[in-house]
Amino acid sequence: MGDYDHERNDKRDREWLGSVPSKPYSDRLPELEPSLWPDFDAYLTSRNLSPSIARANLWYPSRRAGDEAPRIVIPASSSDTYNKFWQARAMYGALGFSPVRYQSPHGCRSGDAVIVVYPVAKDGRYRSVVVEGPMDALAAAGEGCLGVALMGAQPPQERIDLTARLVCGTMCYVVIDSDNPATLVAVMSQLSNLGVQCRLRAPSPAKDLAELSPRRRKRLKPAPTGPLP
Numbered sequence: 001m002g003d004y005d006h007e008r009n010d011k012r013d014r015e016w017l018g019s020v021p022s023k024p025y026s027d028r029l030p031e032l033e034p035s036l037w038p039d040f041d042a043y044l045t046s047r048n049l050s051p052s053i054a055r056a057n058l059w060y061p062s063r064r065a066g067d068e069a070p071r072i073v074i075p076a077s078s079s080d081t082y083n084k085f086w087q088a089r090a091m092y093g094a095l096g097f098s099p100v101r102y103q104s105p106h107g108c109r110s111g112d113a114v115i116v117v118y119p120v121a122k123d124g125r126y127r128s129v130v131v132e133g134p135m136d137a138l139a140a141a142g143e144g145c146l147g148v149a150l151m152g153a154q155p156p157q158e159r160i161d162l163t164a165r166l167v168c169g170t171m172c173y174v175v176i177d178s179d180n181p182a183t184l185v186a187v188m189s190q191l192s193n194l195g196v197q198c199r200l201r202a203p204s205p206a207k208d209l210a211e212l213s214p215r216r217r218k219r220l221k222p223a224p225t226g227p228l229p
Contacts, residue, residue, distance in 0.1 A: 025083040026105035030073050036061030036091075039070055043091040048214050049135060050120075050142045057117050057141070062088065066103030074134045076113035076151070079162055085113035087134055087151060104151075112158035115149035116166060117141040128167040130174045130191070132184065135210040143217050146170065153183035160187065164194040175201045177208045 040061040041051040058075050065071045065088030076085040088103045104110070117137040121144055129140035130148050137147030148163050155163075174188040181202065188198045206212045 023107060023109040025080065025111060026085050026108040027082070029075060029084055029086055030062040030065035030071075030088060032060050032073075033063045033070070034061075036063070036070050039091050040072055043072065044138075047135065047210060049138050049210065053117065053120050053141050054138055056120055057138075061091075066106065067099060069099040071103065074115055076110070077116040077162075077166075078111055078113040080111060083111045083113055085110050087115065089134065110151070110159075112156075112162040113151070114155075114159055114163055114166070115147075115151060117147035117149070119144045119146065126170045128170040128172045129209070130163060130167065130172060130184075130187065131209055132177050133208065133210070136175065136208050139210045139212070139217055140175075142214075145173075150187065153177070153180055155187065157190075160190045161194070164191055164196050167191070167196055170197075172196050172198045173201050174198055175203055175209045178203060179207055 040054075040059075044051045044054055054072070060073050062071055062073045063069070065073050065086070070091045071088035072091060074087045074089065076083075076087065078085060085105060085108065090099045090101055090103075115134045115137050117134070117140065119141040127144070128146040128148060129137070130150065131137055131140065132150055132153055134149045134151070137149035140147035146167065148166055150159060150163065172191065174184050174191070176184040185200060188200050192198050203209050203212050203216075206216075209217065
């Protein structure tokens, strides 16, 4: 399970004072650092993830995403166009130390924002994959699926509602993190109650979808509920 600072604050972010949210939406994205593009490409390639798909989905590198560590900024999608929520994944190794894995806008509420990763080439079977983390969503897009990352294991209902709208009409796979399976099982139940056709998959023997080898990722296809073959 990933380290998501915003998830620990979601309950406070959803408190209301009358009809006004207690925290604002993020209104801007971190500054691009063009010199980090080679690190961006190298980091994703080292994880068997596609830099070209990431770029097509407007991911980019920055040193101004919550700290000065080199990070990949991942813009989120929301039903509210004023909500410019984002996450930023540290590119380990570039500075010789391991900073906080994920950063997100400090002091801002996430609302219904999710990370949506569109494939460059669809496989024609109208598949979608719901996961916890952005890198897992990128891995799914690499296999021709629409990837949706909930940015944590306990998403608020508004995030589930938006996800249901995004994956409506697809065959949706909910791929759990092996170290915390129960939480996304509950998510699958919620999506099913909203009319989404779902199947649950486990990325055994890996922890999550992004850690699977490319060969095993390709086996995201209609099959009985259970581990990816």
